[in-house]
Amino acid sequence: MAELKPDSATTVRPGEELDLAVLNPFLNDAVPGFGNITECRQFPGGYSNLTYLLKTDAGTQEFVLRRPPFGATIKGGHDMGREFRVLSLLRSAGYPKIPEPVIFCDDETVLGCPFYVMKRVAGVILRAHTAPKMAISAETMRRISESLVDNLVQLHDIDIQKTGLVQLGKPEGYVRRQVEGWHRRYLNAQTDDLPDMDTLARWLTEHLPPENPPTLLHNDYKYDNVVLNPADLTDIRAVLDWEMCTVGDPMMDVGTVLSYWAEVADGVFEKSFNLTWLPGNLTRQEFADRYAERSGRDLSAILYYYIFGLFKNSVVIQQIYSRYQKGLTQDPRFAELLTGVQALARKGTKSIEHNKMR
Template sequence: MMDNPTAIRPGEELNQASLQTYLADNVPGFGVIESIGQFPGGYSNLTYFIRTSEREFVLRRPPFGAKDIKGGHDMGREFRVLTLLQQAGYHRIPEPVLYCDDESVIGSSFYVMVRVPGVILRAPSASKMSIAPNVMRRLSESLIDTLVDLHALDIHQTGLIGLGKPEGYIQRQVEGWHKRYVAAQTDDVPAMTSLARYLTDHLPAESQPTLLHNDFKYDNVVLNPDELSDIRAVLDWEMCTVGDPLMDVGTSLSYWSEMDDDGFRKSLNLSWLPGNLTRQEFARRYAERSGHDVSNLLYFYVFGLFKNAVVVQQIYSRYKKGLTSDPRFANLLTGVQALAQAGVKTLDSHSF
């Protein structure tokens, strides 16, 4: 379960000589690169491990062929989020080191941060894990409490309010993700059309804005290997912004698979393992700890399913266009269908 890098996937290598020159010139005490590996998890931005003679770093860059996705994979923005959080005194993040927008170095923009060692529970390894249910329960509670803590940050005093425009955020998100889906669509998925119509026709009133992580789940947190419920760092701030906190909760719930869910949904998270809170228990604990009204959470859960389906569709579209050859992407259309069908089922049953 340790978050260990592996060999770099073919076609996703970094120019080590160019990187060495640039980082040595711009990062005091950087040292000499001894090895570069790749963290195998995730379908979006690419994450690399850089070991030097002095320290251990992590580099993040956009996926190859992602320039056609407008507004996505913004490395500069993700680096800015980490910097603002650091300045705000939030310590559950990797220390940001450097952002580079000179694409001549490795072929894209990228940023570097200090590595936080620990455990990351990745969904593909769920069947091999033997975590006691009581440990899993404490961890799931800790994950929710960490989300509550993020939503409790004072976005005005810290300057985090500058990350977005909370007024009209829900409507912009619904419209924006629908447009992204249309732009990336490769096949007819009627359930996606139904969800887009529902989300547009039932826009809720907005509550007081908070910081939003927008991709909060198990494989985006680093855990203490000696006490798994101790969350050392929250990762992957690419989509962080400010807006209605239930948008964040809905996205997290849309990842929160349960034992009876289909195989694709269970592949997104390991929350189906024994001991985890259910989606209903997740919502109840969040409401109790945050004090936020969650009476309309079902809408945000459905939006989360729709948004995740669009992300999967975008990745599948890149594969169909030949912009990536990663074999993991070949059957992602079934994932789009599974998430969309889960949304339709939710609306029919009025239940998580």
């Protein structure tokens, strides 16, 4: 097995640099003992919010700064203040698997946008483009995927009433609002005529299921949003990227996970953003079965939530592609994203046609 090193940052992409001349004095004034930033690098993964590694001259503690992508105008999808609030609430509730939040800044004279800083949790992050090189055994991969399921069950078991997390959203009517909201987002970002997307939107509207009792929802739960212990990859040290966290039907979380969950027979695009197709991983159905067993929840309507997950992911990709088309971002990875929207939408319509997850 290749050496399992903590997730590393690289050189900041051109055009996405942070203005340290403004950021340094702000953090020095706002956070006692923070020190001056001596190194700023960027984590390369992800297509949405930008994440930077900060090292200072004040000690060995490293920090992570999160900010929206340049050119983003979708406040609901890039709400740094909300993500910081979620981390603060989870910390107050005693949930240990999160980075410690440090400071939130909504003064746009600092970086031109809201942002927040948290302490870094070092560890292994299994990204689609690097994990195959680690040569993780099929047996270990299976145990990691099982841990991912079990940790999701634990998240959904948090008492949202006693912890105050219920204030993060309005669980009643959550599924309907999500379907309607993501359909609106798609129409606002649409660049091409994609009949499969229209089919999915119509089917989701016409087949709304009865809602399950609400739980905490992460809403972007996948391998590259968890930090693993290098000494024991089945040990999840932290869950990252809480920007879309809310409360609602837990099956929406499960469906989103499954929509990311590529299998060996899936296409190149699906495999490009998750490594669940590597030998040993649970299949989508095995993931659902283990979740049902460990949580005691009914997953008989899981197809609906899987279809929603595919539709939501397609819309997110469409939004990014739309920004690229308008010249609001120059990241070359975004040029071919329309094919990803088409691939996921087609997977959804095929699942409807066969009445099972495809």
